[in-house]
Amino acid sequence: MSRPNGLVISIDGTAGTGKSTVGRAAAQAMGYSFLSTGGLYRALAYTVFAKHVDAADPKAVLETAKSLQFRFERQPDATLKMFVNGEYLGNKLQLDEVAQTASKISTYADSRAVLTEKMRQAGQDGGIIMEGRDIGTVVFPDAEVKIYLDATAEVRADRRVKQLAEQGVQTDYGQILASIKERDLRDSTRKASPLKPAPDAIKIDTSNMNREEVIEAVVKEIKRYAA
Ligand code: DC
DSSP states (O other): OOTTTEEEEEEEOOTTSOHHHHHHHHHHTTTTEEEHHHHHHHHHHHHHTTTOOTTTTTHHHHHHHTTTOOEEEETTTSSSSEEETTTOOOGGOOOOHHHHHHHHTOOHHHHHHHHHHHHHHHHHHHEEEESSIIIIIIOOOOOOOEEEEOOOHHHHHHHHHHHHHHHHOOOHHHHHHHHHHHHHHHHHHHHSSOOOOOOTTTEEEEETTHHHHHHHHHHHHHHHHEE
């Protein structure tokens, strides 16, 4: 398929595999835009939270999803800055309550369909790398290049502990590992768009790779397609 601005590239995979870091760097190398689609789920969760909508009620969440207008502006670092009903939500989307609610509402098929449509609009002209859980399987099953990143739960827990330690937050490795395993299970067994590699995805196990090696591997796959 030919798109005006270039290819659509999907990067899916479990949490903590470096999808965002790698996707952003690869987008910079290609002169593409980068969108982390978890942001749309987080924006919906934030709005549900801020407007005191009952997160356990799929119909109420769907109405909230329909009320959201998204606008994206490309930044010099390739990321797409997201405005939700005209507002930049920034760090509010990183709150733990927001992440928890996002995880819950991402199991609702009707709300997923609304957000999926927004993602398609953002990416249809190509020249974009989109990171998420179902980009290569549901959002863009016709993406030209599909990457699926994975790493063992132990490696991901270790990375998370180190990342938090750098921010001065001391954590318990066992607890982090258990929480990663719990999220993996929920993401991969939910009925609506479960996390799984597309049949035509290139799978990369990042357990024994550093950041630069993963970026290099992903850019190589993209260039191989484009050549
Ligand atoms: O990647 P993240 O942590 O920002 O994602 C937030 C939540 O949204 C997470 O629980 C998984 C869900 N999500 C999803 O179901 N499908 C996507 N394409 C992206 C995120």
